[in-house]
Amino acid sequence: MPISFNEITPNLRVPFVYAEFDSSNALGAGVLMPYKVLVCGQKLAAGTQAELTPVRITSKEQAVTLFGAGSMLAQSLATYKLNDEMTEVWAIAVDDLAAGVKATGTVTITGAATESGTLAFYVGGRRIRAAVTSGDQPTAIATALAAAVNAETDSPCTATSDAGVVTLSAQHKGEAGNGIDLRLNYYGESTPAGVTVAIVAMSGGTGNPDADEVIAAMADVQYHIICWPWTDAASLTGIEAELLDRSGPLRMIEGQAIASAVGTHGTLGTLGDSRNSQHLTIMHAHGMPTPTWEVAAWVAATAAYYGNIDPARPFQTLPSSGILAPAEADRFTMSENNLLLFDGISTFTVDAGGVVRIQRLITTYKQNAAGADDAAYLDLTTPLTLSYLRYSFRSYILRKYPRHKLADDGNNFGPGQAIMTPKLGKAEAIAWARTMEAMGLVENVDAFGAAVICERNVTDRNRLDLYLPTDLVNQFMVGAAKISFIL
Known part of the structure; x- marks a missing residue:
């Protein structure tokens, strides 16, 4: 019986024509790798979702109900959905740390209004408008502004007023609140004449949630893709260690964490230099009115949506939705961005229309285990491509050879037998690589075919070992030209 049937047994005497289906060759090596995204963040008490319980999110309205209007997690998910509506998204919420402290900032109003107008105040990128009537005194203006802040259900802060001073408190306890941007007249609005506004930035927030939970x-x-809103050392160390373990050959459930941070150029460089993980990407948000957790959500959405289309294609120039650009004076120069890219911090640009676009997405990996400089995992495309290659190869082999026997080369087996041999395994590896080449994920497959090793394990004769020296396709990041001229 040379054909290895899966279901039809040889002991049939009842007359009939029996036929079984075999789907092992139905699909090629190029398979869809369905992405699943996780957005993490803090919830408010008004949210109905229990903390630390994963839940699938299908709309920003659902997120508001589950996590509370104005919460970090609801805002992150709203921004994510603006930039990626197609990928499956889940969320894990966590309550504020009981021992944490909320960040606070102040707005001090002085001078009586000499004209009627509107005070345009921005809290975390949300425009808050308070009406001002000619003759209004600082106390009245501050009262109106605090009321307007509290009326904005999506505001990341609440407000109180006293004698012309508005005190803003972050919705959440923790360090993330320190980065909430406060400013006037982002779109060039005018403060009513006679009114002077002095802003003290948010600060004092401490106590992030326990990342281990x-x-x-x-x-x-x-x-x-995991949207990670906390950038304190303990939180980053925790997610880095988990993702390193997940990426190993025994778990193979790898993922990439996306975070964002604000600060001076020096502060951001120090943060990047303190990390060294091929599974972590940090986008800087210097000068952005939009909170860091929403910037991280934008980058995560971009990485998930476009990475699923083609994991090897660079992300440069891809636009954002819902992200407010820094003022021109606050944007880093090309040389400053270049330095950050050597520190492990990803960068963005702003086009002529004010749209924030990705300049380059990199990981924080910079050195190998021996402490030598190493650019092996510099770009985010590298771990994303490797993830797909492993997934597609495993799927290809497991579909075609789910219940096969294993034998040495050179035997005279029937052509219909379900037997894997080293020679056949090598041929399948090369066929798989050719498909990956056609998809634009690897190159130099001829050299790959010459270097592939497929052999039976010496101590375990039921095991087939393969060495797959794939040459990943690279990205067109930098073009250099020398223009020689003659007068």
Whole structure:
């Protein structure tokens, strides 16, 4: 019986024509790798969702109900959905740390209004408008402004007023609130004449949630992109260690964490230099009115949406939705961005229309285990491409050879037998590489074919070992030309 049937047994005597289906060759090596995204963040008491319980999110309205209007998580998910409506998204919420402290800032109003107008105040990129009537005194203006802040259900801050001073408090306890931007007249509005406004930036927030609890809540579910809103050392160390373990050959549920941070150029450089993980990307948000957790959500959405289309294609020039650009004076120069890219911090640009666009997405990986400079995992495209290659190769082999026998080369087996051999395994590896080449993910497949090793394991004769020296396709990041001229 040379044909290896899966279901039809040889002991049939009842007359009939029996036929079984075999789907092992139905699909090629190029398969869809469905992404699953996880957005993490803090919730408010008004949210109905229990903390540390993963929940699938299908709309920003659902997120508001589950996590509370104005919460970090609801805002992150709203921004995510603006930039990616197609990828499956889950969320894990966590309550504020009981021992944490909320960040605060102040707005001090002085001078009586000599004209009627509108005070345009921005809290975390949200425009808050308070009416001002000619003759209004500082106390009245501050009262109106605080009321307007509290009336904005999506505001990341609440407000109180006293004798012309508005005190803003972050919705959440923790360090993230320190980066909430406060400013006037982002779009060039005018403050009513006679009124002077002095802003003291948000500060004093301490006590981020326990990252280990959030990580434990992920269980063994694979999330290809994880939006991570906390950048304190403990939180980053926790998610880095978890993702390193997930990427190993025994778990194979790898993922990439996306975070964002504000600060001076020096502060951002120090943050980047303190990290070294091929599974972490940090986009700087210097000068942006939009909170860091929303910037991280934008980058995560971009990485998930476009990375699923083609993991090897660079992300440069891809636009944002819902992200407010820094004022021109606050934008880093080309040389400053270049320095950040050597520190492990990703960068953005702003086009002529004010749209924030990705300049380059990199990981924080800079050195190998021996401490030598190493650019092996510099760009985010590298771990995304490797993730797809592993997924597609495993899927290809497991579909075609789910219940096969294993034998040495050179035997005279029937052509219909379900037997894998080293020679056949090598041929399948080369066929797989050719498909990856056609998809634009690898190059130099001839050299790959010459270097592939496929052999039976010496100590375990039921095991086939393969060495796959794939040459990843690279990205067109830098073009250099020398223009020689003659007068």
